[in-house]
Amino acid sequence: MIIVTIVRAEKPVTPGDIxxxxxxxxxxxxxxxxxxxxxxxxxxxxxxxxxxxxxxNVKHVKNKPIIPRQGDxxxxxxxxxxxxxxxxxxxxxEKSSGVKKTDFSGIIHIxxxxxxxxxxxxxxxxxxxxxxxxxxxxxxxYQLSTREPSMGVITAFCTKCGSxxxxxxxxxxxxxxxxxxxxxxxxxxxxx
Numbered sequence: 001m002i003i004v005t006i007v008r009a010e011k012p013v014t015p016g017d018i019x020x021x022x023x024x025x026x027x028x029x030x031x032x033x034x035x036x037x038x039x040x041x042x043x044x045x046x047x048x049x050x051x052x053x054x055x056x057n058v059k060h061v062k063n064k065p066i067i068p069r070q071g072d073x074x075x076x077x078x079x080x081x082x083x084x085x086x087x088x089x090x091x092x093x094e095k096s097s098g099v100k101k102t103d104f105s106g107i108i109h110i111x112x113x114x115x116x117x118x119x120x121x122x123x124x125x126x127x128x129x130x131x132x133x134x135x136x137x138x139x140x141x142y143q144l145s146t147r148e149p150s151m152g153v154i155t156a157f158c159t160k161c162g163s164x165x166x167x168x169x170x171x172x173x174x175x176x177x178x179x180x181x182x183x184x185x186x187x188x189x190x191x192x
Contacts, residue, residue, distance in 0.1 A: 030058030
């Protein structure tokens with residue numbers, strides 16, 4: 001199964017990233033159409049989609065964006081969850097010189113969520129959770145893993161009232177409404 005992510009306007013891209021389809025846009029500067037009709041980036045930069053003239057350009061950026069690489073640790077927000085996948089908006093990359101902001105997409109398959117058996121991804125993540133994950137590949141959308149003890153949810157919100165959940169042993173409890181929830185919790189979960 002091939003997963004295609006089409007880039008939103010002003011999104012960082014790397015060479016080869018899909019930024020549109022030729023039925024909807026015309027490739028402009030820094031973009032080309034491949035044999036399958038996808039518009040792809042020629043360079044590292046920001047995709048700029050002109051929705052009126054239907055042209056998509058890749059604008060070169062002066063400051064090179066931080067691009068996640070295999071083995072990097074990233075921080076992200078869960079944007080969507082299905083039975084076997086979680087969709088992550090990567091917001092930063094942990095590097096030896098600190099945390100660097102970024103804006104890429106990631107996917108976690110249920111087999112990479114935890115070392116323990118999970119019935120569904122809803123047992124590991126919920127929309128809005130902040131997670132820490134390891135990058136498994138070098139292409140966008142990035143495949144991520146949270147199987148290590150230090151990876152997983154680092155901040156979670158109650159699905160009933162929206163309060164930050166407090167960690168108690170291996171459970172998350174809402175201090176406001178008392179709701180108890182299950183997640184793949186990182187050992188560095190931030191609210192105790």
